[in-house]
Amino acid sequence: MKLPTSINTLIAGILITLISLWYGQNHGWMPLAASEEAPLVDGLFNTMMTIATGLFLLIQGAIVISIIRFRQKPGDNTDGPAIEGNIGLEIVWTAIPVVIVLVLSVYSFEVYNEMGGLDPAASRDPGPQKTAVAPGSAMAATLPEGDGEQLALGVGASPATQGRNAELAVDVLGLQYAWIFTYPDSGVVSGELHVPAGREVQLNIAAQDVIHAFWVPQFRLKQDAIPGRQTELRFKPEVAGTYPLICAELCGAYHGAMRSQVVVHPPEEFEAWLQSQIAQQAEETPTVAAALPSESDRLQARTADWNVTSDTLASLHAHHSF
Ligand SMILES: [Cu+2]
Known part of the structure; x- marks a missing residue:
């Protein structure tokens, strides 16, 4: 047929x-x-x-x-039809x-x-900024004072939540080669981002040295961290779990090791985590910095399976100031 x-x-x-x-x-x-x-x-x-x-x-x-269908038939040595152009097609x-x-x-x-990418509030610099200091580092990134004239940088409030503050604000500092999260309400400092599920979170992102990018594939969100400027990322985590946090901007020799994680807790569990951190950091006062591994310890831990010895790292340090 x-x-x-x-x-x-x-x-x-x-x-x-x-x-x-x-x-x-x-x-x-x-x-x-x-x-x-x-x-x-x-x-x-x-x-x-x-x-x-x-x-x-x-x-x-x-x-x-x-x-x-249009292959050459056996014994057919003629030229194909001369077709030139077809306006309709x-x-x-x-x-x-x-x-x-x-x-x-x-x-x-x-x-x-x-x-929330078009949130007009995200386009206004929130005014004089805190000086972000990385624990264990003598360097400090001083952010410029806002003049209200800068362009929107980041994802702000969605049209549905505009005019309201996010339920949790976290300061994020990207540096070679780690992320540092500070919870301004409690003073808790962490190397991982912990957030409660179902609550709106606003990250105020800064970079200490070069451009980094905060990327969580499971959130479908990515935001540059830029030295001298604050960027914003506002979102609502929904599903409890632990997700990779990846630096998505080539930022130096150990860029590939600049990974951390985001832990989304059920709300009560998040409160418990926060309280445990407050208690832990109170014990360790006055040096919160001591709780965090030093730059070399961190590099050592992250490069352990690369055949990079501490000697190599030491020679790197001799040549570069991280
Ligand atoms: Cu980075």
Whole structure:
């Protein structure tokens, strides 16, 4: 039985559409979505995945069919037909990508807006800043006093929460090669970020030396830490668990080791953690710094399986001031 070509095309079109729609939702490429913002990003990613799958099948399918159907027949040594240009086709294959790109740009702008990327409050520098001092370091990054004229840097309040303060604020300092989290309300200092699930968190991010980037894949959030400027990242963790925190900006020789973790606690457990930290740090007064490993200890611990000996590290220190 030989079906008319238009029916074959229709069936292929329906199949490609169904496969793309299914794969767009079931690609499994994303880690767990652990923040309120994550599903927004995933919606955009899934849409792009759907479109990309459809285009891949369409184009690869056309190539495979052409290879089989229009191959040279045995004994046929004639030239192919001389075809030059096809205005109709060219209009179609220009118009389709234009529409796709426009739809995606409007969609992504809307996602960014919903996440709080357009929060006007995030564009105002909050005024004179504290001096961020890294424990164990003589260096201090003094942030400039706000003049209210600087551009938005970071993700602020979503349109739904604008005008309200986040429930928990944490100061984040990125330095070669670690993250330091300070809880300004309690004075707790930690090398890991601990946050309560279901509460809005605002990170005020600074860098001590070079540009770093705070990235938690499970939150679908990434924000640069910039020397001399404060950036903001406001989000709501939803799913309790421990997630990797990765520096996503090449920041020096040990950039790859600049990892920590984010622990999302159920709210009561977070209170308990905070209290335990307060108690622990009270015991260790007055030097909180002593609780944190020194720069060399940290490097040593993180490079133990790289065959980097303490001698190598020592010679590095001789040549660079970290
Ligand atoms: Cu870094």
